[in-house]
Amino acid sequence: MSRAVVRLGATLTAAVLLFTSWSVATPGRAVALDPFTGYLMAHFTGESSTGQQIYLAHSTDGLRWTDLNNGAPVLRSTVGTRGVRDPALVRSPAGDRYWIIATDLCIGCGQNWDDAQHNGSRSLVVWESTDLVNWSAPWLLNVAGAIPDGRNAWAPEAIWNPETNDYVLYWATNSSRNGVTKHRIHSARTSTFRSITTAQVYIDRPGSQGIIDTQIVEVPTGVGSYRYVRASGDGQITVEGSNSILGSWTNLGNLSGIGLTGSQVEGPMWMKFNPRNEWALYLDQYASGRGYLPVLTGNPSSTGGYRIAASASYAMGGTRKRHGSILNLTAAEQSRVLGRWGSTVPVNRIQSYNVPDRYVRHADFDVRIDANVSPAQDAQFRLMPGLAGTGTVSFQSVNFPGYYLRHYGFDLRLEADDGTATFAGDASFRQVAGLANPSWTSFQSHNYPDRYIRHYDYLLRLDPINDTQGRGDATFRVTT
Structure with missing residues (x-):
């Protein structure tokens, strides 16, 4: 989404758009038994009622994407505002269950940005599947209703936490705290995405600086100094590291060294290449309207090694891809997904x-x-x-x-x-x-x-x- 649409002034500085990236839940047994062979991206496309639904794209190399379902939505929200943005796709540790969690928001469908910030939905929209192709009816998960002065729930993400044997669900909520009204990242724990523990403030930047977009990626042993790395949109694209999802985090820098700041890009979206230790951090070039740009690295903990991918090396497909998430696919998962949505109907x-x-x-x-x-x-x-x-x-x-x-x-x-x-x-x-x-x-x-x-x-x-x-x-x- 374009941040030019809405600004919170000093409260949010350059970070005012609803975009979430998604954190991939640790694949667990699926990784041990089944090598990954492809990639699935969940995203939305724009401000229309049709654009604010769930779209899918597929890639074999992580850089060149093909729209699935002939570029049409694969899931529609029938609850809440009846629109969804910022989908996060989560796999269970056993690889036998999946969830899509998304922001309950439909700009231009009876709601404007001011309403969405100050009196928006306090719930997320959730779907569940056992095979990535047959999905349940959506339901609403109220995550911000109990937050004092909580005014919305944006940009959901979830990651499996082996320390607590459940998921850490995190999202942005605009609220007043200590006399400052801004977006902060909140978190709670869940096993089912039908109920959560009491929400806590997870990330709060100093002063009036708000934060909306955060995504965490797990890094394998032997790469960098941290087990987890997160990228956040908070005026910059700030990178932090930690060895515990709910522990303390260390600031590792930002992307200004390669010419990318929060005034240009937003919606960080991590992806690990199969099967090598190299990552893409996709960033939405919202200021120019050019869509996603991949930034490549062999070590997410070292911002000095990040590099912008050459324009000829990637292609994002026919639809404009707004803040979403990428899941590495096993051969079985890929076969099911392409069998359901991969065939292309001729153009006439x-x-x-x-x-x-x-x-x-x-x-x-x-x-x-x-x-x-x-x-x-x-x-x-x-x-x-x-x-x-x-x-x-x-x-x-x-x-x-x-x-x-x-x-x-x-x-x-x-x-x-x-x-x-x-x-x-x-x-x-x-x-x-x-x-x-x-x-x-x-x-x-x-x-x-x-x-x-x-x-x-x-x-x-x-x-x-x-x-x-x-x-x-x-x-x-x-x-x-």
Whole structure:
């Protein structure tokens, strides 16, 4: 998220955005038995209701990423604000259970930044899975309700703590303490992510300096001087080390030496490369809007050895990836994830039968047929399995993943899937033989089967078709 949207002045200095990075829970038995072969990133994409959901991306080398599910969300929140940001993906020590924890926040969906800071949700949104592909319904975990003057709960992270045999869950809450109102990192312990111990202040910077984004990574024995290293957004990207998650931490420096400060980047996200002792610290270039930038190191404890990756060495995929987390995948996990979300539906254009130089396109979210469409992606769609079920198709936009053609008042629009049955019905169509030419195609409405998609004065709408003109207007060709 862009910090330019909201600032807390002296209270938060340069750190005011909701971004969380995620800490990978110690994989335990999964590490001992199954080598890691790939990487899974959970993230969100932006401020829209569709963008503030759970997205996934996959990489085989940790630097070049491919969007999963054709760039559309894989999970949607149906609780709280019905939006989520900053997902943290956690694996159990045995490798047999997973959780996604995220900020309960939907900017622009009835809530603005001032409300979110001072009277936001005190809960996190949680999903649970045993296989990374089948997820429970989400639930709310109230973490900040008992914090005196606690006003929100942002940027959740969790890491397995072998000293207490449970997870340390930590997040940012804006509250007044000792006369200073700002974001501080709080922590609590949990085994199930359904209840927590009493929240405690975990990280509090001096004076009015706030802190929002923190992520901890565990470092193997023999690398550096500390078992745990954390990176935090607190005006700088501050790096600290410790040999105990709940113990004392030592300041190891920041990234200003390589030209990166909290006014430029935020949302630190750790990743260890398979199988070597090298790490990437991904940072969101929020000030320039360029998305994630990997900083590489062979020793997270030594900030003097950090180096910015060459731009040609990494690629972040098609969607903009906002503050998320990366999980190293075993071969079995990778196979399940790619089997569920890895297949790619071809990109198509929809050509008009009776005005063959024109193609279906969206323009300012209205839908029409035009020639010479620019940008070309406005006329590109994926014919997905229908949102309403078997026997139907839905048209997903290529440059607005998660947005579909749907009728509203019989007018065709491009809108974000809101997860409702009404939207699914309005965005689903039966692909039938062309009404004007059976070698072409017509699209019959799922919930108004007497109506078909047709163009009228080049605008697309849903109409009954009763004459030759209508049959031509309602006939199309799906092209690559």
